[in-house]
Amino acid sequence: MTHRLLRGDGQFAEAVGAGVRLRSTQEYMDGESTIVAFRHPGVGDEHVAALNAFAQQHAGKKYNTAGIVLQAPFSIGRQYCELPLIPGLVRDYCIRGLAAIQLGAIRNDRFFCSQFVLEAYRHARLPLTTADPRLISPADLLHMREGDVPSVRTEQTLQYVGHLKTAPMPSDEMAVGMAD
Numbered sequence: 001m002t003h004r005l006l007r008g009d010g011q012f013a014e015a016v017g018a019g020v021r022l023r024s025t026q027e028y029m030d031g032e033s034t035i036v037a038f039r040h041p042g043v044g045d046e047h048v049a050a051l052n053a054f055a056q057q058h059a060g061k062k063y064n065t066a067g068i069v070l071q072a073p074f075s076i077g078r079q080y081c082e083l084p085l086i087p088g089l090v091r092d093y094c095i096r097g098l099a100a101i102q103l104g105a106i107r108n109d110r111f112f113c114s115q116f117v118l119e120a121y122r123h124a125r126l127p128l129t130t131a132d133p134r135l136i137s138p139a140d141l142l143h144m145r146e147g148d149v150p151s152v153r154t155e156q157t158l159q160y161v162g163h164l165k166t167a168p169m170p171s172d173e174m175a176v177g178m179a180d
Contacts, residue, residue, distance in 0.1 A: 009052065010024060010025050011023060011024055011025065012024075012025060012028045013055030013058075013059070013116075013120075014028075014113065014116070015063060015064070015111040015112055015113050015115070015116035016063065016113065017063050017065075018063065019060060019061055019062045019063050019110075020055075020058045020059050020060060020061045020063075020111055020116060021059060021060070022055065022056075022059050029164070029165060032165060033165070033166075033167040034163070034165060034166055034167050035163070035164040035165040036160075036162075036163050036164070037160075037161035037162060037163075037164050038145055038158035038159060038160055038161060039158060039159050039161050040121060040126050040128070040156055040158060040159075041156070041159050042126055042156065043124075043126065047124040047125070047126055050123055050124035050125070051120050051121070051123070051124045053123075054119070054120045054123040054124065055120065058111065058116070061109065061110055061111065062110050063110060063111070063112065064110035064111050064112045064115060064134075065110075065112075067110070067111075067112050067115060067134050068112040071112075071137050074098065074099060074135070075137055075139075077098055078094075078095050078098055078099075080094075081094030081095045081098060082095075082151060088153065092131070092152070092153055095131070095135065095152065096131070096132075096135070099132065099134075099135045112138075113138055114133070114136050114137060114138040114140065114141040115133040115134055115136065117141060118133035118136055118141065119133050126156065127155050127156070128141075128144055128154055128155060128156055128158070129144070129150075129152050129153060129154050129155055130153065130155060131152045131153065135152070136152060140152055144157055144158050145157060145158045145159070145160055146158065146159055146160065
């Protein structure tokens with residue numbers, strides 16, 4: 001699961017193992033089997049300009065490998081903070097405290113995919129959460145959509161736009177699915 005920003009100029013901006021890069025929409029569409037789009041409901045022209053400027057400014061930066069590697073143990077440990085009996089405010093403090101211990105002072109001049117998207121929205125003054133983007137996993141960002149239960153406090157849920165592309169079902173499976 002990788003998160004990207006659609007720039008509106010025929011390009012996607014993404015943070016992947018190769019770093020932050022811009023790709024044409026066609027190249028992106030050709031290279032993915034399933035693409036689902038979400039949007040912030042408050043995006044206006046000035047926000048699009050800020051998102052594009054952020055993507056352009058960071059194109060070519062290195063990937064936050066340390067940040068994504070440290071996400072795994074942090075994601076496991078934070079489950080204790082997310083027990084159903086723990087109130088929301090206590091959960092947030094618990095997660096932030098655990099992050100300070102487990103993630104330490106990770107560099108903030110590099111991005112992994114969800115961190116890149118959250119920082120871009122923050123730069124455009126449309127924050128999705130007040131949590132540090134380095135603490136948010138790709139799965140956390142996915143759960144910030146309308147109707148879902150986010151694991152961190154959100155400022156704004158994302159609206160589902162649609163499936164832009166779905167993986168085709170192999171013809172063998174279609175034949176099996178239609179058999180009586």
